[in-house]
Structure formats: C-alpha cells, structure tokens
Amino acid sequence: MRCIIICNQKGGVGKTTTVANLGACLAERGREVLVVDADPQANLSLHFGVDLARGEPSLYTVMRGEDDPSDVVRQSAVEGLRILPTGVDLAGLGVELSGERGRLFALRGALEKLQQRHDYVLIDAPPSLGLLTLNAMCAAREVFIPMQTQFFALQGLGKLLRTVRKVRSAVNKRLRITGVLACMHDSRTCLAQETLDEIKKHFGRRVFKSVIRKNVRLAEAPGFGLPITEYDPECHGAQDYRALTREVIAMESAE
Amino acid sequence: MRCIIICNQKGGVGKTTTVANLGACLAERGREVLVVDADPQANLSLHFGVDLARGEPSLYTVMRGEDDPSDVVRQSAVEGLRILPTGVDLAGLGVELSGERGRLFALRGALEKLQQRHDYVLIDAPPSLGLLTLNAMCAAREVFIPMQTQFFALQGLGKLLRTVRKVRSAVNKRLRITGVLACMHDSRTCLAQETLDEIKKHFGRRVFKSVIRKNVRLAEAPGFGLPITEYDPECHGAQDYRALTREVIAMESAE
Ligand SMILES: Nc1ncnc2c1ncn2[C@@H]1O[C@H](COP(=O)(O)OP(=O)(O)OP(=O)(O)O)[C@@H](O)[C@H]1O
Ligand SMILES: Nc1ncnc2c1ncn2[C@@H]1O[C@H](COP(=O)(O)OP(=O)(O)OP(=O)(O)O)[C@@H](O)[C@H]1O
Numbered sequence: 068m069r070c071i072i073i074c075n076q077k078g079g080v081g082k083t084t085t086v087a088n089l090g091a092c093l094a095e096r097g098r099e100v101l102v103v104d105a106d107p108q109a110n111l112s113l114h115f116g117v118d119l120a121r122g123e124p125s126l127y128t129v130m131r132g133e134d135d136p137s138d139v140v141r142q143s144a145v146e147g148l149r150i151l152p153t154g155v156d157l158a159g160l161g162v163e164l165s166g167e168r169g170r171l172f173a174l175r176g177a178l179e180k181l182q183q184r185h186d187y188v189l190i191d192a193p194p195s196l197g198l199l200t201l202n203a204m205c206a207a208r209e210v211f212i213p214m215q216t217q218f219f220a221l222q223g224l225g226k227l228l229r230t231v232r233k234v235r236s237a238v239n240k241r242l243r244i245t246g247v248l249a250c251m252h253d254s255r256t257c258l259a260q261e262t263l264d265e266i267k268k269h270f271g272r273r274v275f276k277s278v279i280r281k282n283v284r285l286a287e288a289p290g291f292g293l294p295i296t297e298y299d300p301e302c303h304g305a306q307d308y309r310a311l312t313r314e315v316i317a318m319e320s321a322e
Numbered sequence: 323m324r325c326i327i328i329c330n331q332k333g334g335v336g337k338t339t340t341v342a343n344l345g346a347c348l349a350e351r352g353r354e355v356l357v358v359d360a361d362p363q364a365n366l367s368l369h370f371g372v373d374l375a376r377g378e379p380s381l382y383t384v385m386r387g388e389d390d391p392s393d394v395v396r397q398s399a400v401e402g403l404r405i406l407p408t409g410v411d412l413a414g415l416g417v418e419l420s421g422e423r424g425r426l427f428a429l430r431g432a433l434e435k436l437q438q439r440h441d442y443v444l445i446d447a448p449p450s451l452g453l454l455t456l457n458a459m460c461a462a463r464e465v466f467i468p469m470q471t472q473f474f475a476l477q478g479l480g481k482l483l484r485t486v487r488k489v490r491s492a493v494n495k496r497l498r499i500t501g502v503l504a505c506m507h508d509s510r511t512c513l514a515q516e517t518l519d520e521i522k523k524h525f526g527r528r529v530f531k532s533v534i535r536k537n538v539r540l541a542e543a544p545g546f547g548l549p550i551t552e553y554d555p556e557c558h559g560a561q562d563y564r565a566l567t568r569e570v571i572a573m574e575s576a577e
C-alpha cells in the first residue's frame with residue numbers, strides 16, 4: 068500500500084489535477100485507489116462532482132472522530148477509484164485541534180482503517196504548510212511535488228524540503244520525497260525550458276521523466292466531474308498522466 | 323489614501339502579479355504607491371528582487387512590534403513605488419499571535435504609520451483565509467479579487483464573500499469589494515470565455531472591464547526583479563495592466 072501526499076505551498080501548480088488524474092490512470096491499470104481531499108477549497112471533491120454542504124459527513128467529521136471513514140468514502144465514476152471528500156468546514160480544523168496533543172495524527176488515524184482495501188492512497192494538500200498539510204505528511208510515506216515551470220517555482224522549495232525533513236525526524240520516519248513533477252509545461256516558451264533545466268539541476272534523479280504539458284482539456288475535465296481518462300482519453304493530458312503512471316508503477320517493485 | 327487587499331484563497335490566480343504590476347502602473351501615473359508582501363511565500367518581495375534571510379527586518383518583525391515600518395520599507399526600481407517586504411518567518415506569526423486579543427490588528431497598526439506618505443497601499447495576500455489574510459482585510463478599505471477564467475474559479479468565492487462580510491460586520495466597517503479581475507485569460511479557449519461570462523453573471527457591475535490576458539512576459543518579468551512596465555513596456559501584459567490602472571484611477575473621484 069502506497070500512501071502519497073501531493074503537496075506544494077505555491078498555489079495553482081497542478082496538485083489537485085495531479086491527484087485526480089494520476090488516481091484515475093492508476094485505477095485504469097487495475098490498482099485500487101483512494102483519493103483524499105485534505106484541502107478546504109474542496110477542489111478535488113468537485114473534480115469528481117461531489118459538493119458537500121456544511122455539516123455533511125466528510126473528511127472534517129472523520130478527523131474530529133464523529134464519522135467512521137468507511138462511511139464517508141464514495142465510489143467515483145471510475146472503476147477502482149474511490150474518494151474521501153471534504154467540505155469547506157475543514158478550514159476550521161486548525162483552530163479546533165490546536166490545543167490537542169495528538170493534533171498531527173488525526174488524518175493518519177483516519178486513514179489507517181482504510182489502508183487494507185487500497186493499493187494507493189493519494190492525498191491532495193492545500194497551498195500552505197499549515198496543520199492540514201502537516202497532518203497529511205504524518206499520514207503519508209511518500210511526497211510528490213508538482214511544480215510549474217515558471218519563475219516562482221523554486222522559491223518556496225527550501226521551506227517545503229525543510230518541513231519534510233522536520234516531519235521525518237520528529238513524527239514520521241517513513242516519509243521520503245519520491246519526486247518532483249513538472250506540470251502545466253509550455254515547451255514553446257524559453258522560460259519553461261529554462262525553469263525545467265533549473266529544476267533538474269536541483270533535484271537530479273528525483274525529477275519524474277514524464278512532464279505534464281499545458282493542455283486545456285485538463286482544465287475542462289473538472290467542469291464535467293470527470294478525470295481526463297473519462298473526459299478525453301486520447302488528449303495530451305491523458306497521455307502525459309499515463310506516462311507518469313507507468314513511472315509510478317515501475318517503482319512498485321522497489322518498494 | 324486607498325488601501326486595497328488583493329486576495330483569493332485559490333492558489334496561482336495572479337494575486338502577486340497583479341499587486342506588482344498594478345502598483346507599477348499606478349506609480350507610472352504619478353501616484354505614490356506602497357506594495358506590502360503579506361504572504362510567507364514572499365513572492366512579491368522576490369518580484370522586486372528582495373530576498374530576505376530569516377531574522378532580517380521585515381513585515382514579520384514589524385507586526386511583532388520589533389521594527390518600525392518606515393525602517394523596513396524600501397524603494398523599488400520604479401520611481402514612486404516602494405515595498406514592505408517579508409521573509410519566510412512570517413509563516414510563524416499565526417501561532418505566535420494566536421492568543422493575543424489584538425491579533426487581527428497587527429497589520430493595521432503597522433500600516434497606519436505609513437499611510438500619510440502614500441496614495442495607494444496594495445497588500446498581497448497568501449492563498450488562504452487564515453490570520454494573515456484576516457489581518458490584511460482589517461487593514462484595507464477595498465478588496466480586489468483576481469480570478470482565473472477556469473473551472474475552479476467560482477467554487478471558493480462563496481467562502482471569500484462570507485469572510486469579507488464577517489470582517490466588515492465584526493471589525494472593519496469600511497471594507498467593501500471593489501471588483502473582480504479576470505486574470506490569465508486565454509481568449510482562444512471556450513472554457514475561458516464561458517467562465518468569464520459566468521463571472522459577469524455572478525458579479526454584474528463589480529467586474530473590472532479590463533481583462534488580463536495570458537502573456538508569458540508577465541511570467542518572465544519576476545525573474546529579472548522587475549514589473550512589466552520596466553521589463554517589456556509594450557507587451558499585452560503591460561497594456562492590460564495599464565487599462566486596469568485607468569479604471570482604478572477613474573474611481574478615485576468617487577471615493
Ligand atoms: N497541465 C495543465 N494544463 C492546463 N491547465 C491545467 C493543467 N494542470 C492544471 N490546470 C489548471 O490550472 C489550474 C490550477 O490547477 P490545480 O487547481 O490543479 O492546482 P492546485 O495546485 O491544486 O491549486 P491550489 O493551490 O489552489 O490547490 C486549474 O484551473 C486547472 O484546471
Ligand atoms: N496574465 C498572466 N499571463 C501569464 N502568466 C501569468 C499571468 N499572471 C500570472 N502569471 C504567472 O502565473 C503564476 C501564478 O501567478 P501568481 O504567482 O501571481 O499567482 P498568485 O495568486 O499570487 O499565487 P499564490 O496563490 O501562490 O500566491 C506565476 O508563475 C506568474 O508569473
């Protein structure tokens with residue numbers, strides 16, 4: 068069972084798009100996949116057509132211990148892909164948990180009950196390094212870092228790497244960075260090419276060979292509540308996420 | 323003196339790009355402008371070539387009362403445009419201020435001392451609705467909401483509007499939403515056009531007529547520490563931000 072957090076505090080780099088579509092491509096290859104929406108914006112939930120009202124069972128009520136996770140998980144439109152959705156009330160968790168000792172392990176506890184059933188658990192993190200992202204880092208074993216091939220991409224990375232190191236030494240020895248994924252890449256511009264080279268210089272082998280190219284079909288798919296494999300299975304976006312999936316699966320034997 | 327927060331909890335929608343370039347275009351029209359970096363990612367500071375080390379005087383030390391704001395403000399490469407930069411240590415403020423009664427007014431107090439000198443203060447907010455964004459909403463009189471013309475754009479808006487309403491009724495009666503700005507608009511795709519129509523349906527007159535088109539020069543400029551008016555003054559990006567500036571200035575007499 069691989070539990071992977073997809074995180075980067077820089078906003079709009081392709082975290083949610085990667086969780087939704089990598090999840091769908093892994094399911095297409097026969098894996099049992101759970102995607103978890105740990106971002107109060109609830110974009111991942113909407114990507115699968117789930118729009119929860121305040122108070123409905125969600126990751127929020129699961130992390131507060133009010134609902135059992137297996138009662139909240141839903142089947143998506145894709146065979147082999149299930150989702151643990153969230154609502155906006157998740158934003159309040161930071162304040163509510165702030166005094167408790169076990170506040171970093173609320174998500175880990177919740178996911179433990181679900182892990183037997185799934186080959187992959189992919190967690191979509193919010194654009195910050197706050198309590199929700201820390202919770203997801205405590206629950207995960209692997210970190211994937213989506214990055215835009217644009218100027219601000221490298222700026223926040225130092226802080227993200229320091230946070231991963233801190234979580235690993237303090238609370239989760241298993242956590243490691245599997246790789247950096249170039250997203251929304253527009254190979255026509257020199258800026259994108261130069262930034263990609265820069266990323267490879269920084270990360271060496273820990274950069275996925277697959278690059279996700281900019282492709283408007285990826286931005287259209289969530290409007291229909293579908294991953295790219297259902298919305299437009301032959302487009303560049305689907306091809307790129309399938310290439311990434313081949314790389315991710317190839318790592319399985321090394322686990 | 324107009325104090326404007328540029329905010330949207332959705333990540334990567336053009337907040338920092340708007341603060342930097344609207345600021346530069348207002349300065350070009352002879353206004354005295356201060357841009358404030360209230361995002362721990364410090365992208366706005368970097369956009370003007372300022373890269374602070376931990377512990378250096380910054381917005382963080384100003385909000386903790388350790389430094390006087392006028393000692394931290396710097397002149398930018400642009401005549402009439404100054405910046406109050408930040409470093410990554412700003413991320414820790416949430417926890418440090420969490421117990422104090424006046425925690426929502428730290429930024430407002432800091433900016434009060436600077437307001438005499440400037441015609442415009444533009445505050446760049448992080449991609450969240452946490453303490454730093456609330457602080458900036460308490461300090462500001464106006465809210466500009468940059469939005470990408472993509473599917474997720476409208477999803478988080480309800481929460482943002484509720485937060486503005488709460489801040490207005492509880493702590494800052496002056497706060498009002500001036501307008502929504504369409505950013506990174508790619509008029510070749512139907513998705514962008516449909517989303518823009520949707521935004522106009524929701525917001526009516528409170529949508530700026532100017533639309534910021536997708537333009538790679540806007541993404542290149544921060545790599546040189548320059549706003550678009552200095553980096554490529556004739557490109558689409560500079561034209562669009564100048565058009566926005568004309569609209570913003572035209573509102574001045576209505577103030
Ligand atoms: N490869 C791509 N090509 C074109 N559009 C893309 C691509 N990947 C993502 N997008 C679009 O770009 C926007 C940002 O992507 P996404 O929401 O996945 O980023 P995020 O990192 O999850 O953002 P946030 O920081 O707000 O959580 C969305 O509108 C999405 O549809
Ligand atoms: N009109 C535009 N055309 C092309 N690229 C743009 C445009 N506006 C912004 N960008 C680029 O898109 C990326 C996101 O923009 P920006 O960083 O300003 O968004 P943000 O809302 O401040 O992000 P965050 O939520 O992380 O603070 C940046 O790499 C920026 O250079």
Ligand SMILES: [Mg+2]
Pocket residue numbers: 082083084106110111191192
């Ligand atoms: Mg997201």
Ligand SMILES: [Mg+2]
Pocket residue numbers: 337338339361365366446447
């Ligand atoms: Mg920003």
